[in-house]
Amino acid sequence: AQSVTQPDIHITVSEGASLELRCNYSYGATPYLFWYVQSPGQGLQLLLKYFSGDTLVQGIKGFEAEFKRSQSSFNLRKPSVHWSDAAEYFCAVGDGAQKLVFGQGTRLTINP
Amino acid sequence: NAGVTQTPKFRILKIGQSMTLQCAQDMNHNYMYWYRQDPGMGLKLIYYSVGAGITDKGEVPNGYNVSRSTTEDFPLRLELAAPSQTSVYFCASSPTRIPYEQYFGPGTRLTVT
Numbered sequence: 296a297q298s299v300t301q302p303d304i305h306i307t308v309s310e311g312a313s314l315e316l317r318c319n320y321s322y323g324a325t326p327y328l329f330w331y332v333q334s335p336g337q338g339l340q341l342l343l344k345y346f347s348g349d350t351l352v353q354g355i356k357g358f359e360a361e362f363k364r365s366q367s368s369f370n371l372r373k374p375s376v377h378w379s380d381a382a383e384y385f386c387a388v389g390d391g392a393q394k395l396v397f398g399q400g401t402r403l404t405i406n407p
Numbered sequence: 408n409a410g411v412t413q414t415p416k417f418r419i420l421k422i423g424q425s426m427t428l429q430c431a432q433d434m435n436h437n438y439m440y441w442y443r444q445d446p447g448m449g450l451k452l453i454y455y456s457v458g459a460g461i462t463d464k465g466e467v468p469n470g471y472n473v474s475r476s477t478t479e480d481f482p483l484r485l486e487l488a489a490p491s492q493t494s495v496y497f498c499a500s501s502p503t504r505i506p507y508e509q510y511f512g513p514g515t516r517l518t519v520t
Binding site: 304327329331337338339340341344345346385389393394395397398399400 | 411438440447448449450452455457465497499501505506507508509510511512513514
């Protein structure tokens with residue numbers, strides 16, 4: 296069965312610093328991979344997705360993610376974070392049909 | 408284009424009461440989903456639907472029921488509410504094309520006391 300692991304429950308970075316959030320997945324075939332962001336009290340917003348082609352994917356709000364098949368990873372990056380990036384981030388993998396399996400999330404705190 | 412809408416935003420129920428959480432989408436998506444989100448637990452799939460008249464159980468269906476009479480609407484019914492159903496509930500929809508990315512509603516925060 297598919298699974299997603301986000302090893303970091305909580306990360307704190309300073310405003311202007313770079314960010315990398317880790318995501319590892321378990322899936323037998325080429326996965327559909329997603330990153331979502333959830334601001335406090337809000338629903339989930341799609342940041343970016345990967346399903347084929349270039350392994351470096353650009354998303355909204357200046358985020359990017361890189362699919363590395365050999366490492367079963369899909370890490371999310373941003374070169375310089377802003378205070379408004381404070382939120383919870385979820386990685387998800389498609390199950391080959393119509394469902395997604397989500398990781399437990401990483402809470403991002405930004406220090407001024 | 409409102410996307411996915413959910414009502415109510417907040418609700419407090421007494422143990423044993425019933426209620427229906429409403430979800431609607433205007434994107435003509437065939438696939439719809441209900442999740443619950445508990446602190447530190449990510450999202451758990453309750454039920455999903457691949458089209459009008461077709462529903463199936465997800466990971467945590469006990470205590471819930473759904474129906475899908477139209478493409479637009481996918482209500483979630485809680486019968487005999489229990490404290491364990493205190494959670495935030497999200498509805499989502501996705502198009503019928505890969506990679507089936509899901510679009511989420513704003514959520515309903517439910518407390519059962």
